[in-house]
Amino acid sequence: MSQPNIVFIHTDQQHHLAISAYGNSDVSTPNMDRLIAEGMSFRQSYSANPVCCPARASWYTGRMSVEHGVISNPFPIDPNLPDLGQWLTAHTDYNCIYSGKWHVTGRDVANSFDVIYDRHPYGELQDSGAARAAAQYIAEHANDTRPFFLSVGLLNPHDCCYVCGVNGPVGKYGLEPQLSDLPDLPGNFDSVLMPPNQKHRVGHWSETDWRYYIYQCYRMVETVDAQIGLIYDTLENNGLIENTLIIFTADHGEGSGHHRRVLKGFFEEEAWAVPLVISQRGSIPNGQNDSHFISGVDIPATICDYASAPPLPETTYANSLRPFLEEHDDITWRESVIGENASAIAIRDDQYKSILYDSGQHTLYDLSNDPLEKHNLASEPGFDDVKHKHATHLAEYANTVIPYSGPDKTGERDRIREERMENLKQGNGWTEEVGS
Amino acid sequence: MNIIPAELNAIAGQLQNYDAPEQTVQLDSNCKLTYEILQWAKTHPDGLTDDRPIGTVEISRYNKENGAEYQIVEKRNGGGREIYEATVTTARDERIGESITNWKLDWYQAETPDKRLIINGTVRESTIEMNADKKHLADTPISCQWILPFALANQTAPMDEAFTTIDELTYCKTDQLLHGPAQIEVRGQSLFSFRHTGYGTLPIHYVFDSQRRPIFVTFTLLSWILRDIESI
Structure with a gap:
């Protein structure tokens, strides 16, 4: 069998249970559900560091935050570390393509990938174009002899940052009473862990405000779900679905009212846990792994493994998930998972x-x-x-x-x-x- | 104090000096709407906003037997300088005014005009086909954000109509709802709005003035404000 294409689709700030296939009736994600139905869900998957830049630096270097240096968003990555785009370009025949949000501080994505669609700070303006550019690339290169590694950085539901006042409130506050289908508050809403830096943003919210916030988060998840559907359909329509490894995850979770918090950066499940699904029709069995602890650094290890590239250098914590995807019997795996932030x-x-x-x-x-x-x-x-x-x-x-x-x-x-x-x-x- | 209705929060600053075009045309005639696309940039403590123009959308409508043809050109700066060129054919539909029957979208980035995503869509017997491959079932009327300003212009009765949207003529989203019309007040002027909600849709508002001109369409961070309306 020829080398598979690899499509790495990542959303930004998606709560790990914001997926209808996982039993959440407040959100509808038919396209994520389709990946889950065809692939392997890792239900104990955790961000290496539940903040954008560090988590992404770990995806692309296979290293933990303390190693690559991006301990929080402002800290630049160690300039000497190779990233996944550079590594696969140097060691394989893959065309390495990037569309959408990158956000690895201190590194220009154009030095690592061929960029087909640049990032924009708002998902509402970026994601539909990033998915379309990915679809255009897939259709144009469906018959190439060289495989591609296509990384698609969808930004939503990250736009929820802008409706809770990180950069000034926007959105449609005052609209809530008109909506009849606001989701319930989470069961740990009253176990308050709201940090001081969130109190001035959301400390005054009514319960209806919170429910509207969660409602918006779910609609943004559905928006990226539709965009994932375009990418999936394009692979399928071009006859590539059986020879393409699709990896879907998020960089970190989202407070979504749990512990009366918004956003990310903490280690309670809502922010630390992430969805992770890997599929390849006909090659990866459908199933759910809920007993092994996965770290974000395992994703690049898996990509290198499937691309027949050597492991990224001097990675200490990363392991390929391929043995799970091939249902090996004798897998030795970590008994716990570690995350870190600043x-x-x-x-x-x-x-x-x-x-x-x-x-x-x-x-x-x-x-x-x-x-x-x-x-x-x-x-x-x-x-x-x-x-x-x-x-x-x-x-x-x-x-x-x-x-x-x-x-x-x-x-x-x-x-x-x-x-x-x-x-x-x-x-x-x-x-x-x-x-x- | 911010007394702007929720529907227009993101363009509260623009409303201070907004003057609608002087022309009035019937939207069921041959006509053209030109919107400026604004991106919310900042909200001030007084509730007013700064908005950044990031593009334009021009929608031309031509009457056809039992429906209409639309020609659309949208240019906007997102992650790239994106250009949408589209033709849409609709048929009259008693539930939502008009329902899409065919379309062609030609999307590209200004920097790479040779790399185009083209989507040809057809609706046959409640099935949406996109590029003759992907099929979506749709037993409801079909519309999109470029058609709804026209379809809703003459809607005066309360609506609770389920429909399917082809967002940007690319993303098929079922289980959409339109609510309204609801009356709102801005600077002493009565406007009416329709609210669009559903799968993958943060509430979108189509806001009409007393002459039934769709002067604002507000998404969340993006908004359209009407700059020109003309007969063609």
């Missing part, structure tokens, strides 16, 4: 999640008995074994990763490398709480 590192296993903030505040959830993360058990007695286990895993992680050590104007990356990572190496992640 202020915290988090780990979750099959029952518990620890979020260790650099400030010293810690959170522990029992996800088996408290899936909505309403009860912080960090100060409760009886969890020393869990804390010790998580501290051990984090120490292993800290001893394995290769932290970014390049120029650091703000000192933040030095601080994470020298304080957070060193602390974790000593097994001290939970020390303060365990001992308190």
Whole structure:
């Protein structure tokens, strides 16, 4: 069989359950559902860092934030790291094509891919064109002998940032009473974790405002769903659907009213968990994997694997998902998943999640008995074994990763490398709480 | 204090000095609408907005037996400088005024005019065919954002009509609803609006003045404001 084309479709800020095939009746996503019906859903998939630029830097380098240096949006990527576009171009016959949002700080996508549609800061103005350009490319190159790796960066539902006041309120506030089909509030709406920087934006919202916000998020998800449908239909109509690996995911989730929060950047499930579906008709079995923990860095490892490229260099945490997609029996896999951002590192296993903030505040959830993360058990007695286990895993992680050590104007990356990572190496992640 | 109706929040700043065109034509005649496309840029504490012009849309309508033909040219700056050139044929439809029967969309970016996405659409017996391949079932009337300003102009009765939209003549979206007309007040002027909701649709408003001219179409970050209306 010839090398498959690879189409990597990513949305921005999509809650992992904002998909109708996963039982959400407030949203209709027939095209995502179609991918799910034909492919493998990874239901325990997590962003490497639940913020745009870091998550994307991980997608394209296979490295964690502490390694590529993009710990939050303003921090530029290590200029010496090869990215997926450069890597596949150098090591394979793939045409590497990009359409839409890139947003890897410090790197011009045009130096890594052939760009067929530039990004725009608003999904409403970008996404339909990005999907159309992708469809045009697919149709034009359907008969090429060289395979293509086409990455499509759809921006929505990220536009929800602009209706909750990040850049000044817009949208149609005051319209809510006219709408009869606003979704219910999430079950953990009253377990408030709203950070101070959100209070001035959304602290005054009524419950109807919140429900309208969620309504809008869902409509934006449906909008990108239709655009995904165009790409899928174009592959199918041009006879490419059986020779194209389609990977669909999101860079991070969205607060969507859970814990009375909007946006992203935190490690509760609504922001950290992401949808992930991989399909190739006739080659990948339909199914659902809900027992293995997937990280965003596993996606580039999988792409390299299918493209017959060597793994991206010096990746420490990434693993190809291909053994799952080929239903191997003897897969050794990580027992937990780790994420990090500028202020915290988090780990979750099959029952518990620890979020260790650099400030010293810690959170522990029992996800088996408290899936909505309403009860912080960090100060409760009886969890020393869990804390010790998580501290051990984090120490292993800290001893394995290769932290970014390049120029650091703000000192933040030095601080994470020298304080957070060193602390974790000593097994001290939970020390303060365990001992308190 | 912002006393702008929710429908027009995103163009609240523009409304301060907006003057509708002087001409009046019947929208069921041969006519042409020209809109400026605005992108919301910033909302000020007083509720007014800055909006950035990012393109134009021109829609020409020609009466045909039992329907109409539309010629559309939209130019706008999104991720690229996009150009939409389209021809749409409609048939009269008692439920929604007019329903699309055929269309051709020719879409490209100004920088790469040789790379075009062309979509030919046909509606046959409640089935939408796009490029003779993809088929969508549609047992409801079919419209799109370029046709609705005309189709709704003479609609005075309350509507709750399900329909299918072919967004930008590209994206087929079923289960769409139109609500209205609802009366709104802007600067002492009575306007009426229709609200479009449904799968993949953030509420869109088609706003008409007392002469039944569709002077505003508001999406969310994007809006159209009428700059010219003429007989052709």
